Amino acid sequence: MGIRFVLFxxxxxxxxxxxxYEHLSIDERRALEGEIVRKCLARTDQQCSFVEHRNYKVVYRRYASLFFLVGVDNDENELAILEFIHLFVETMDRHFGNxxxxxxxxxxxxVHFMLEEMVMxxxxxxxxxxxxxxxxQLMEKTS
Amino acid sequence: MSPFSSGTRLRDMIRAIRACKTAAEERAVVRRECAEIRSAISENEQELRHRNMAKLMFIHMLGYPTHFGQMECLKLIAAAGFPEKRIGYLGLMLLLDERQEVLMLVTNSLKQDLNHSNQFIVGLALCALGNICSAEMARDLSPEVERLMRSREANTKKKAALCSIRIVRKVPDLAENFMGPASSLLKEKHHGILISAVQLCTELCKASKDALEYMRKNCIEGLVRILRDVSNSSYAPEYDIAGISDPFLHIRVLKLMRVLGQGDADCSEYMNDILAQVATRTESKKNAANAILYECVQTIMGIEATSGLRVLAINILGRFLSNRDNNIRYVALNMLMRAIIVDTQAVQRHRTTILECVKDADASIRKRALELVFLLVNDTNVKPLTKELVDYLYVADPDFKEDLTAKISSIVEKFSQEKLWYLDQMFKVLSLAGNHVKDDVWHALVVVISNASELQGFSVRSLYKALKAFVDQGSLVRVAVWCIGEYGEVLVNNVGMLQAEEPITVTESDAVDAVELALNRYSADVTTRAMSLVALLKLSSRFPSTSERIKQIVSQNKQNIVLELQQRSIEFSSIIQRHQSIRPSLLERMPALDEASYLVKRASITQATIAADKPALAVTLGGLKLPNGVAKPATSPLADLLDLSTDDAPAITTASTNTAPSDFLQDLLGIGGINSSTTGASSSASTDILIDLLSIGSSPSQNGLPAAAFSLPAQETKPVSTVPQVGHVVPEVMDLLGSLSSSTPVSGTKSAPAIPQDMDILDGVPSNTSVSGPDNIGHSSITAFQSATLKINFDFKKQPGKPQETTIHATFTNLTSISYTDFVFQAAVPKFIQLRLDPASSSIAPANGNGSVTQGLNVTNNQHGQKPLAMRIRMSYKVNGEDRLEQGQVSNFPPGL
Known part of the structure; x- marks a missing residue:
């Protein structure tokens, strides 16, 4: 299915x-977020942007103080996901301005609406x- | 205030939450907000709905329960305005999931919105459906989605296509409806539609073979055209990423090509040119370009590509692997894993680089590289590769050592051509990472050492040296202590020196020192200490001069708070003090352990199910431990003892001449008697005994049911008393244990009248079931399984005071007119239940119900009272030599089991 979850x-x-994009109970989510965040935050800039966790991979990218993490299936193209994160950030940048x-x-x-347009x-x-x-933008104009 | 903006109150809430210093404060704020939202919901305040939804989303994101907002989502969706619907659908996707019943209520609103005239509302509904629809909804709404794929709006088309992916995944039968529309979408120009359509096609190919064939026939041209257009297209600012036009579309198309080309030469040939073009013309400077190359190489490896194309791909890999960017190296390793299946030689060329990657600072890269190395090992390169890996153990960080040792051990086990090399490598691994070695690995090592009689000297000396240097490595200490105990005299006398070995001088007391150190070391666990005690006991007979000292060391542990150690110490002291005459023969070296049966055992441990055709498994350790009140937890040393006196005439004569046997001897003989009946019943207890020996005192939980043990006066009061009987039984028992082979059945009646009860004990029935009828709580019997050919009845028995345990007596009756041979019954239970199968009465079920097979099952329900028993069963047998298999589930157990 490709992307399993997107986390900031x-x-x-x-x-x-x-x-x-797959069902997890609240407790499972909390546990998963905790585990992944601990793993990713501990890594240095020199290390690669992919972390294997349980049965999937987490591709992450850091922008200033925010980490953007995307969980993907094992056969997903990791480099493309990195590019996707960047695209997402650029899109937000264009909308919010910096x-x-x-x-x-x-x-x-x-942000959810944007993500919804990008990933389904x-x-x-x-x-x-x-x-x-x-x-x-159409919605903002009308309201 | 506009209905869309979330209003200041949302900001206030977020500020309040951000201002919280502790988790407790945050919880309080969230609780207060939730309460407000609840009351707003119950008062049905229209204006606040939108804002409340936004708040709920935030609260949900923080990980608090928000189920009370679910109905609110549905109301918002049913509203007429777009902004309400917008936030309503978003809430639906975030707060609900397909498993909730509430979702069914939304089907109707979705259907209306799918038919709405406004394309944005249709888009919302499609998006929601695509994210959360269940199988029923998929069936109900798939005609609408199919229709929308032919809509005029590009937005609607692409969303409908993606929505179909979900539908096909939920209901694969619907795949054929979407094949036509999907392939026609490939002719579009809009990138959004193309990428969705390509993904839909990929999903269809996975869902049905027909679709795959259809796509191979109809879509391949379209795909090649898309790829050519997109890679040749001039600058398209909207889809351009770092000078590459829409890498995402590239990648999706390449992925679909991989699916289509796999195992299809025609398709693959058709793709060759365009793949070559992509592989050569994409410049690998930017990440986006590398992403395309990466996908392209994977596709080339996946399809039936020409050799020229493969060379191209391997070259790209080589370039990736030498790249300095860690991300690129990671994906290169990932790709090599695939490439190794296609072209091992090409991957072997990169061996040095891969080995470097094993030592990388980055855990992700190390892990990939290690897996790759594991795949690269073959008979010719095993030695240098292992050396590299072992060398790396010195510096590897602790987290990684576990993976690394597991891989090294399995490499050396798999590829060892000579035992010396295997032992040498294993000793290194144990020395460097002994704390990370799994039990079965060092068990296997012990088996190998015991078989390699010419290398025992080398082993014990190497281990002794290693023990001096690396005293903290748990499994090293265990193996070393075991070897010193067994081969102590070889160590001291430098027997069997190999040419390359340096001679060492070890005195008898040095050896004892080493073991004593292991025994008293603060970091040693119970198993290590127990093994050390056994080793000391053995040394006391190998080195008579140290006997007095060992006696003292052992007796220091008489007050140990760990029962296991205390008991061993007491028993061993009494052996040293009071049974000088039989000690040497008791403590002889262990016979070589049977490698074949150990391997069988190891394999069967890894299998979760208990196979009924291995009766040896059913005779568990508990059986050996029950009979004597004195020595019950210390079965293993006793088994040791028995084992050691194999074929030992002096031992038997002392035993039989000893007219007033001491406690210990009684124990010994008691166990012997029982063993004889065990082996008589189940013909190959050898593997269990083997494990017993290896897992000395492994788990306290096995140490038995004291109540049951003491409720066996019959055993205690009827010692095997007359000399000739003893003399008769013992040698056979010892033979059985010693040779670890299947036995000549011992006629149980000879040893003592208590035998039937012993059998009970062995079967795990905690007390004298055959005698004490009134004690048992009766349960009605059930027909657990019935088919046209086979009927199974279960009778139940329960012990008073042990509600969790149930003994099931299963009766299998053949209902056909042909008898079944090789009848095997297997059962599986949920995790909270423990199951033990006793040997079946026979493997032949006679025809027409003339007699039947019976088998005992012991079930322990750890959640007694909360969950009922449940069991899956499988019966395999042969009718006229043909294999038959029946299976079923037993769920009609009487309540209260």
């Missing part, structure tokens, strides 16, 4: 966005920033 976590390990952690917190639903059921749907942002 700050340096303190607090979740800032979580979207799962996006920061607070933007994401206060506009959580908008674990598959990448749209990679054009313009197409991704079109419905969101």
């Amino acid at each position: 976590v700050n340096k303190q390990g607090q979740t800032r966005l979580a979207q799962y 996006v920061c952690e607070l933007d994401i917190m206060f506009h959580l639903e908008k 059921n674990g598959c990448i749907v749209e990679t054009s920033k313009q197409n991704i942002l079109a419905p969101i």
Whole structure:
């Protein structure tokens, strides 16, 4: 199925966005987030951006104080996922203008809308920033 | 305030949560907010719905329960306006999942929205459906989705295509409906539609073979065209990433090509050119380009590519592997794992680089590289590779040592051509990472040492030296102590020196020192200490001069708080003090352990199910431990003792002339008698005894049921008393144990009248079931299984005071007119239940129900009272030489078991 979950976590390990594409109970989510965050945050910049965890891989990328983590199946193209993270960040950047952690917190639903346009059921749907942002900007105009 | 913006109150909440210093404060804030949202929901406040939903999403993200908001989502979805629907669907996707009943209620709203005239609302519904639909919803709504794939709007098309992926995954039967529409979408120009359609095609190919064939016929041209267009296209700013046009589409197409080309030469040939073009023309400077190359190489490795193309791919791999970027190296290792199946030689060329990667600072890379090395090992390169890996053990960090030792041990076990080399490598591993070695690995090592009589000297000396240097490595200490105990005199006298060995001088007291150190070391666990005690006992007979000192060391442990050690010490002291005459023969060297049966045992341990055709398994350790009140936990040393006196005439004469046998001897003989009946019943107890020996005192839980042990006066009061009987039974027993072979059946009646009860004990029935009828709580019997050919009845017995345990007496009746041979019954139970199968009465079930096979089952329900018993059963047998198999589930156990 490709992408299993998308997580934003700050340096303190607090979740800032979580979207799962497979069902996990709240307890499982908490446990998983804790384990992964501990693993990823401990790594240095020189180490590669992939961590194997349980039966899947976590591809992560760090932007300032935020970690963007994407859990994927084992046969997924890790480099492409890195590119996807970057695309996501660029998209947010275009919308919010110099996006920061607070933007994401206060506009959580908008970030979710963007993600929804980009990924559906674990598959990448749209990679054009313009197409991704079109419905969101349309909504802002009308309201 | 607009209905869409989430309002200031959301901000307030987030600020409040961020201001929390402790988790408790945060919980309090969240609790307060939740309470407000609940009351808003119950008062049905329209204006706050939207904001409350946004808050709930935030709370959900923090990991708090938000189920009370689920109905609110449904209400928002049912609302007319877009903003309400928008947040409602988002809430639906985040807060609900397909397993919840509430979801069924949303089907109708979804259907309406799918038919809505506004494309954005249709898009929302498709997105929600694609993320969370269940199988029923998929069936209900698939016609709508199919129709929407032909819509005019690009947005709707792409979402409908992705939604179909979910539908096909949930209900694979629907795949054929989507084959046509999916392949026609490949003719589109819009990248969003293309990427969705390609993914849908991939999913369809996985779901049905027909679809795969269909795609091979109809889509391959389209795919090649897409790939050519996208890689040749001029600059397209919207899809451009670092100068590459839409790498995501590239990758998805390449992935689908891999699926189509796998095992299909025609398809593969059709793709060759375009793959070569992608592989050569993509410049590998940027990450996006490398992602494409990576996918391209995987596809080339996956399909029936020409050799030229393969060479191209391997070259790209080589380039990746020498890249300095860790990400690239990681994926290169990943790809080599695939490549090794296609072209081992090409991968072997990179061996040195891969070995370097095993030592990388990055755990992810190390792990990949280690797995790859494991695949690379063959007979010719095993020695240098193992040396590299063993050398690396010196510096590897502790987390990694476990993986590394496991891999090294399995490499040396698998490829060892000579025992000396195997032993040498294993000793190194034990010395460097003894604390990370799994039990079965060092058990195997002990078996090998005991068989290699010419290398025992080398082993014990190497281990002695290693023990001096690496006293903290748990499994090294165990193996070393065992070897010193067994081969102490070889160590001291430098027997069997190999040419390359340096002679060492070890005095008798040095050897004792070493073992004493292991015994008293603070870090030693019970197993190590117990093994040390046995070794000391053995040394006391090997080196008579140290006997007095050993006696003292052993008696220091008489007050040990660990029962196991205390008991051993007491017993061993009494052997040293009071039984000088039989000691040397008791403590003789162990006979070579049977490698073949150990391997069988090791394999069967890894299998979770208890196979009924190995009756040896059913005779568990408990059986050996029950009969005597005195020595019950210390079975293993006793088994040791028995084992050691194999074929030992003096031992028997002392035993039989000793008219008033001491406690210890009684124990010895008592156990012997029981063993004879065990082996009589089950013909190959050897593997168990072997394990007994190896896992000396391994788990306290096995140390038996004291109550049962003491409730056996028959055993205690009827010692095997007359000399001729003793003389008759003992040698055979010893023979059985010693040779570890299947036995000549010993007629149990000769040894003592108590034998039937002993059999009970061995079967794990805690007390004299055959005699004490009234004690048993009766349960009605059930028909556990019935087919046209076979009927199985279960009768139940329970012991008073042990509600968890149930003894089941199973009766198998053949209902056909042909008798069954090789009848084997197997059963599996959930984790909370423990099951033990006794040997079946026969492996032949006579025809027409003329007699039947019976078998005992012991079940312990660890969740007695909470969960009922349940069992899956399987019967295999042969009818006229043909294999038959029947299976079923037993769920009609009477309540209260």
